[in-house]
Amino acid sequence: MTTTTWEDLVTSALLGTDRRTPAADVLAPGEDAPVALLDAAALHTVRRRAGLVPAPAAPLPEPAPHDDRPPLPEAARRRLGRLLADRSGAASGGRRGTAPDLTELLPQWLAAANGHGYRAPASVLPALLDAARARTDLRPAALAFAGPRGLWLARFNPDWKFALRGASCRTALPSPDDEEAVRRLWEEGLFAERVALLGAVRSHDPGAALALLASTWSTERAEDRLMFLDSLRDGLSDVDEPFLEQALADRSRNVRSTAAELLSALPHSALAGRMAERASTCVGLDRTGGNAVIVVEAPHECDAGMQRDGVLPNPPTGRGQRSWWLGQLVESAPLTVWSSRLGGRTPEEILALPVADDWQGELHAAWCRAAVRQRDAAWARVLLGPPATPPATGPGTSSLAERSQLLSILPGGERAAWVAGFIAAHGLSEAFQLLGVCAVPWAEPLGRAVIDALDIARDAGSYPWSFSGVMGLAERCLDPEEADRLEVLTAVPDEPEGASPGAGGYWSEAFQRLVATLRLRAAMRAELSP
Template sequence: MTTAAQDPATEADPGATEAFGAPDSEWQELVTAALLGAERRVLPGGSAAALLDRAATATVRARAGLTAAVPGPLPAPAGDDPRPEPPRAAAARCLSLFNSARASGAAAPAWNAHRPHPDQLLPEWLELANHLGYRPPHAQLPLVLDAARARDRRQAVLAFAGPRGRWLAAQNPAWHFATAADRLPATAVPVEADLSRWEHGAFADRVAVLTTLRAQDPAAGRELLAGTWRTERAEERLLFLDLLRDGLGPADEPFLESALSDRSRTVRSAAAELLTLLPGSALSGRMAQRALACVRLREPADGSGAELVVTAPAECDREMQRDGITAKPPTGQGERSWWLQQVLEAAPPAVWREQLGDRTAAAIVDLPATEEWRRALHLGWVLAALRHEARDWARALLGDPGRAFPGGGEHAGRLLGLLPEADRAAWAAAYVTSQGLGPPGSVLSRCPAPWSPVLTDAVAAAARSAWRAKKHHPATHGAALMTAQLSMHATGAQPVFQRLLEEATAAAEVERRAEAAAREAAKNTRTRPAVPGDGLAQGWLREFTAVVRTLERRALMRAELLDGAPDPHG
């Protein structure tokens, strides 16, 4: 029987040791001199003792997490953090994971790797550590703060770092992102230096100034941008427009309306999208009128049932293009369906209930529609629900997981993200059961880990069916299996995948023997030996080995943190 290898946390890992001077050229000079020796190089400081003194100083400085500065008054002491440290094994795991997170940018995993990078296990570890109320060992705080550079995990990392982490971040400008919220009073007024940065600073500085000002005073931020709007480059105007999402309000409408005449098509489209998000805006009203002209309700007198009569726009006139409608469709889509889709996307979903007999979103979606335009109609509604975050429409459009979804799994996954977490898992489980393991990758990624037993069982059953049917190469399921091994209920999925691993091990051995026999038979001939099974069993063996190893590692990781306490996820 083949079992997973020992816990990967104990394997050699170049990022699992503290490289205190890794980014420091002075440290590299010390290491090089020590390796070459006094016979081949003049030692820094003139002697071996001086070299060791400098290395000790550099190590202490890195461990302190503080950059060298002119001596001044000592900072106020850090406040107490009453939370306990994790158990000993979990603290060692903490060091390994955060070292891997720091090293992940410089040593990214191969594109076809079957096993996840250790960095990908960090979110689950953080979620459980924060739930249990642990704090990091003080010596690891610099590593923890470095990991907070990634925006997608910053909130969880900073919660783990706690008050001492925020205190330490305040001592080092490299960690300014960790204290930005603390330094931003709601009523603060920008100083002249900030206005100077807007006028003369680099683009990143100008983004920071506008972001800060927009958060404090939306009107002042908009006026600052309007003052330099005509001199900005198109790509800068586009990015600055996106910053107006924060604090977006009716007062922004005149500025955004003027941006509809911008010389850049992408800027016009961005301004139009923001205007559609403003309830009661003129553009939102124009789009609603266009949408209602394309879709009307017909209720036959014979009582055969109401239906939607859909008529796509016959042209994309200048006014439509000014309002953000792109005239040229993507490859493979007709012009009129493309225009219809965009008009429906921009129209607020709320207009349909009033115009279609006060029906609910679910009742409207279920109405029969003109067959020629039905797909464009539903795809337009999907995109409108996403743009306007209309959760009732998201639920109605998702509907039956067993039917084909407009726009495929990607749009289904995005809609699923609008639903409560418990509802996502139930819908995704039914979707996987109906569609199999291949399509649901983007759906599965929207379900927070660890998955519920229902979703875990559905994915395990789909993997078993895919393996035993052997209709596709396992690489076609690689993305779903990678998501699954990081998200499934670890202890619940282990028995199923262990059995699949045993089956794949036996089948791969038979396959290898058949291949060897074929090569032997063709050794003295000019024919190319056939490959029995096309290597499917060996491919599945690699996939299942990776899944089982990751599940074992995650189960051990959780057990280290829990230290005998009950698992909140069962």
């Protein structure tokens, strides 16, 4: 038996036998030191393995829960494997080639599979969770597709712990009528299970869901209270008002702000009434000059009552205090108050009125936020104005972000027609954000407007890279039925005088990739059909 330990051998190996000679019980006289070291390591290894005492077997994990959704068709299963295995990306130098980007089609495939109600094959669950871990935009759809087995599997890998707090994964929920099972899962379940349970109970009995939430509200973490409160947006109604009023006194500022925002979206809530009263004292009509003019007197202070109702006292950098307070009051007041306050006028007539002392931008921006919060399509239409109107002179806002939010309130067909008109009048350079809120697949007027604009840009001889974002959206959002009609654009065009060198070839590649992607989407849709 040698007295040299395993750690001694490792140290000699790391430092080298020239710097750390093995001990005498390892190295015999005249023996080569490296050989002796390896012999001693082999001996230690055999001794350690032979002396290992078998440990009791660990208990087996509980079986994976049953998922009764129908299985994927075989062709769709193979397609999913290819989508999850793809690691393609845009090539350097601005050229992406003609092959479709499979990673960009995975979200659409997941949405379609969930729409059909398929369950994920067990063999793809690890790759599916890895993909969701790498891309947060995939998580809701990926976790819904993974279902209860995906949640079960995520418990065994710390890299997938995000799934245990995801609110969109499907779990086997008890019946909302089974009060004991509901209470047990609410008190003992994972966060994802509790959010899903709250939604299920809420769809069955909103009052019971609020009682369930109130039973543990004071013991929840601030971030969990915020997420529970945010889940009330779906199906928000006057039944929620008492609970939200209590949340205005929460110890978390974010919870208080969210509660105030939700209450202001209820036009008959007490908070909406208080905000209407405050806003009405700040905005009025002046008829003394012959023509009616909107006059604004911004608040001079942000008192405790305003702060309790969600008004933040400290403005961001670059904003004045009084304009900051005014904007919050107006956006939280019901839009219905302004017709009676401003002489019975319609939204069109109100927005046409001049506003004194350069308050128009602040006032109209607040009305835009109010229209989005209250989902008021009538006000949204007026604030957007006709699509051909230059953005800087529109009735509401020139901000593309705010226009996108206003568009999201309108019905899908009207939204697509408005954006198509905007592209026809102003081109694609400012349309990217607007396109992102349009329903997929794009309606024919919108798809035709995008393709026509891209064709005009190609004929102008510019490179397609300036339109890569729009082209990427077109690959994901155009109706796949358009593929055959676009085939003519895949040919290399004659380059006009003054065109960028080689631009025609690049455009040909871009349109070939577009057509190939549309055909691939059509194939995916057919493979998922029952």
